[in-house]
Amino acid sequence: MGLLDKLTGWLGLKKKEVNVLCLGLDNSGKTTIINQLKPPNTQAQEIVPTIGFNIEKFKSSSLSFTVFDMSGQSRYRNLWEHYYKESHAIIFVIDSSDKLRMVVAKEELDTLLNHEDIRSKRIPVLFFANKIDLQDAMSSVKVSQMLCLENIKDKPWHICASNAIKGEGLQEGLDWLQDHLKTMNT
Amino acid sequence: MDLRLNRVDYIQVGVTSQKTMRLLPPLGKKATQKVAIADHDGILTCFGIKKGEAVPVFKTLPGQKIARMDLGGAAGTPQEKIFVCSGSQVRGFTKKGKQFLTFEANLTESINAMHVSGADLFVCASYIYNHYCDCKDQDYYLSGDKINDITCLSTENLTHLVPVLACQDRVLRVLQRSELAYDIEVPGPPSVLELYKEQGEEILFGTTDGKIGLVEIGELSAATKWEIDNDKKKGGILCIDNYDIIGDGVNDILVGRDDGTVEVYGFDSSNEPTLRFEHVLSESVTSIQGGCVGKESYDEVLTATYTGWVTGLTTEPQKAEAGPGDEVRMSKETQSKVEALRAELEQLQVKVLQGREQYQQTSQSSTAVSAVPVFSINDKFTLCQDDASYSLTLEVQTAIDNLLLQSDVPIDLLDVDKNSAVVSFSECDSEQPNGNFLLATYRCQANTTRIELKVRSIEGQYGTLQAYITPRLQPKTCQVRQYQIKPLSLHQRTHSIDQERPMNRLSLVGQFSFAEIHSWVVFCLPEVPEKTPAGESITFYFHNTFLGTQLEATYCKGEGHFKSDNISTISILSDVLSKEATKKKINLNISYEISDDSVSHTLNMIHPKLEYQLLLARKVQLIDALKELQVHEGNADFLIPEYRNILDESANLLEEYKKQPAHLERLYGMITDLFIDKFKFKGQNVKTKVSSLLEILDNYDLNSLLDFFNEA
Numbered sequence: 001m002g003l004l005d006k007l008t009g010w011l012g013l014k015k016k017e018v019n020v021l022c023l024g025l026d027n028s029g030k031t032t033i034i035n036q037l038k039p040p041n042t043q044a045q046e047i048v049p050t051i052g053f054n055i056e057k058f059k060s061s062s063l064s065f066t067v068f069d070m071s072g073q074s075r076y077r078n079l080w081e082h083y084y085k086e087s088h089a090i091i092f093v094i095d096s097s098d099k100l101r102m103v104v105a106k107e108e109l110d111t112l113l114n115h116e117d118i119r120s121k122r123i124p125v126l127f128f129a130n131k132i133d134l135q136d137a138m139s140s141v142k143v144s145q146m147l148c149l150e151n152i153k154d155k156p157w158h159i160c161a162s163n164a165i166k167g168e169g170l171q172e173g174l175d176w177l178q179d180h181l182k183t184m185n186t
Numbered sequence: 187m188d189l190r191l192n193r194v195d196y197i198q199v200g201v202t203s204q205k206t207m208r209l210l211p212p213l214g215k216k217a218t219q220k221v222a223i224a225d226h227d228g229i230l231t232c233f234g235i236k237k238g239e240a241v242p243v244f245k246t247l248p249g250q251k252i253a254r255m256d257l258g259g260a261a262g263t264p265q266e267k268i269f270v271c272s273g274s275q276v277r278g279f280t281k282k283g284k285q286f287l288t289f290e291a292n293l294t295e296s297i298n299a300m301h302v303s304g305a306d307l308f309v310c311a312s313y314i315y316n317h318y319c320d321c322k323d324q325d326y327y328l329s330g331d332k333i334n335d336i337t338c339l340s341t342e343n344l345t346h347l348v349p350v351l352a353c354q355d356r357v358l359r360v361l362q363r364s365e366l367a368y369d370i371e372v373p374g375p376p377s378v379l380e381l382y383k384e385q386g387e388e389i390l391f392g393t394t395d396g397k398i399g400l401v402e403i404g405e406l407s408a409a410t411k412w413e414i415d416n417d418k419k420k421g422g423i424l425c426i427d428n429y430d431i432i433g434d435g436v437n438d439i440l441v442g443r444d445d446g447t448v449e450v451y452g453f454d455s456s457n458e459p460t461l462r463f464e465h466v467l468s469e470s471v472t473s474i475q476g477g478c479v480g481k482e483s484y485d486e487v488l489t490a491t492y493t494g495w496v497t498g499l500t501t502e503p504q505k506a507e508a509g510p511g512d513e514v515r516m517s518k519e520t521q522s523k524v525e526a527l528r529a530e531l532e533q534l535q536v537k538v539l540q541g542r543e544q545y546q547q548t549s550q551s552s553t554a555v556s557a558v559p560v561f562s563i564n565d566k567f568t569l570c571q572d573d574a575s576y577s578l579t580l581e582v583q584t585a586i587d588n589l590l591l592q593s594d595v596p597i598d599l600l601d602v603d604k605n606s607a608v609v610s611f612s613e614c615d616s617e618q619p620n621g622n623f624l625l626a627t628y629r630c631q632a633n634t635t636r637i638e639l640k641v642r643s644i645e646g647q648y649g650t651l652q653a654y655i656t657p658r659l660q661p662k663t664c665q666v667r668q669y670q671i672k673p674l675s676l677h678q679r680t681h682s683i684d685q686e687r688p689m690n691r692l693s694l695v696g697q698f699s700f701a702e703i704h705s706w707v708v709f710c711l712p713e714v715p716e717k718t719p720a721g722e723s724i725t726f727y728f729h730n731t732f733l734g735t736q737l738e739a740t741y742c743k744g745e746g747h748f749k750s751d752n753i754s755t756i757s758i759l760s761d762v763l764s765k766e767a768t769k770k771k772i773n774l775n776i777s778y779e780i781s782d783d784s785v786s787h788t789l790n791m792i793h794p795k796l797e798y799q800l801l802l803a804r805k806v807q808l809i810d811a812l813k814e815l816q817v818h819e820g821n822a823d824f825l826i827p828e829y830r831n832i833l834d835e836s837a838n839l840l841e842e843y844k845k846q847p848a849h850l851e852r853l854y855g856m857i858t859d860l861f862i863d864k865f866k867f868k869g870q871n872v873k874t875k876v877s878s879l880l881e882i883l884d885n886y887d888l889n890s891l892l893d894f895f896n897e898a
Binding site for chain 1: 189432433483484501503504507508509510
């Protein structure tokens, strides 16, 4: 890093870049969440199931995010692990109205956390209990119980209830993530 | 599907009356709605919710107690003008708080129900109904009994206005101009009416004994669509609204009760209402509305309680965030709320301390008078149909410290499960001339604002029951309430009686006016309007809630006729009426006509109850012994089927037995009274034979009892 880079870094002119992996089962709302976080003029109008993965970039107040929006369909899930190495944070999205596949989500989460590239790293994990606007949605506390999040001891984690269509709850989650990313790498 | 709603408290205003909170129509398509609420201090508050905080739009100055609120506006425009009535005055406000109407209705009494529809204004005082159009008098009607609520069928698909009055004597009166078109009998005294749809001829009603129904008002008659009974003995209905909170496209029914229960009824595929959600608020719910207040696009049920709390039951989930760690983390809003409350409390403590010191000093002065703080009490003393006992509910705006009950008639106080107060009975000396039959003190647990008691009276014993209520206020003061226990306290008004039964008659002739005899009947019987009815003569029908016997009272000036199939009822009536007449020094000519069949008829009516109670008592006696045997042997297979049956049902039997304490004694008492009264009318005194009657009752058999009644 050159002197100029450091200077801009201190002054906060150049934002630090972070790579974030956005994971979760299919139809949990990953692409919609990422879409909501982008600036309004670049937001997509229609969202279709992701094939493979998309790379999206957006900036928050102090960080510049590069998000790997992975497809959640079962045949693409083995793609996830290829991106574990370079990620600084994970966003895990859960459809809180989908009680039936909560166990699948838990299984995927467990394999993720036990992966060799993730296990040793102390990276923040942000959970979005998405689709809370639905009538039969579970609360974020209930979701965290079903996924046994209290067993995660070695990583900072946080769960936020969210409604990705309206954008509710996303900012709170992102704020938490930002706080942790800033303290981690410096 | 079950409905989950989360409770959010918004603000607190003063004590509120029934139906004094409304939601203003939303401005945008999905924007949150503003709330308008009026209280007993006469303050009309309008507020909106921004980020969980109540932001006031306007607040009027204090004035007379506001009894009702309605929204109105010119036809076809959003109904956003706020109308409130206080005393005999109706005031109108725009949604910005500008007063545009002050209308003095010139009634002697204060208005207690109001409906606004375009330029038409309908107001009701206790018995009077008035219709004004553009503040000009149009129609007038004098109802036979107290008017509890009014609504008006919408005008657009009808050629004329159809006002409907909810009257205390269990009827809905449908008016046409100043005339009564017809009336609809409902199962209890209706307390609230609400249009089912904005446009249509269907009206929802709620009764003080907790029943709900839907009636379709036709041109000449009405049809009841459905009724929901009150099996679980929940409180009376104070407010109803319809709103689609479940989100299935059909309007659901929101109900608020006086015991704090909030209910949501949805409609299944067969259009029958079913309970979908229930929540208890611990204070009586005075207004209920469906809408969107706290956060846009989340529907909620907004309620106002007696003490003025505006509470929302919202579909919005509450706890949004969580993280690792065992401690429960408070959200930022909760934290700031706690801090704000703490700061306010500290300030207030200092202020109160100063005030108290000042008060202590000035109270030493010999000329100063210590004023008593006034607090309002919301009380209800009603007869429950199914267990023939009175329920007394008292509600105070602040927590109750203690409650003293004093009675000069023999009454029983029964346990109420919901009641958490500690009761202590003091010893009474009923021998003295002004003796008490009951002295009981209820010490309430912290934060009890509402207390419910059950009182069981005996027919024929009349007097007053007094309640001394002390709330947790400084300085501690007490208010007294008096309740009359009438001679025929277990009688309830009905619409008709069975004329086939053998009847005993009592006729009175004398120099009394219509008003005088009416006041005597009011003294004797519950649920009779205090105002003397219009017309030459009047007929009331009653039925005894305990035995099912009936009474017909017809009277006019100088003449009164009472018919009943129970001799005891007639005997009590004749005693009380002659006593009352003697007080006024009026000579009464009393004549009786006793039907001998009536005694056996009454005994036959008592028979199933008595038999059931005796059987129950016998079964309950055996339960303990049978249980011991079961424990010893390990199972109950060796027992005969009858005993095994008792064991299986033991829990139910015990509960039943607990519910009806002294039921058997009550029945014995009634039979003894009947026996004495029967012979009293024949001029015999049979008090000496009571002991042999009790002997017969102990080995009860209907035939031997009938024989004893006949021969003795």
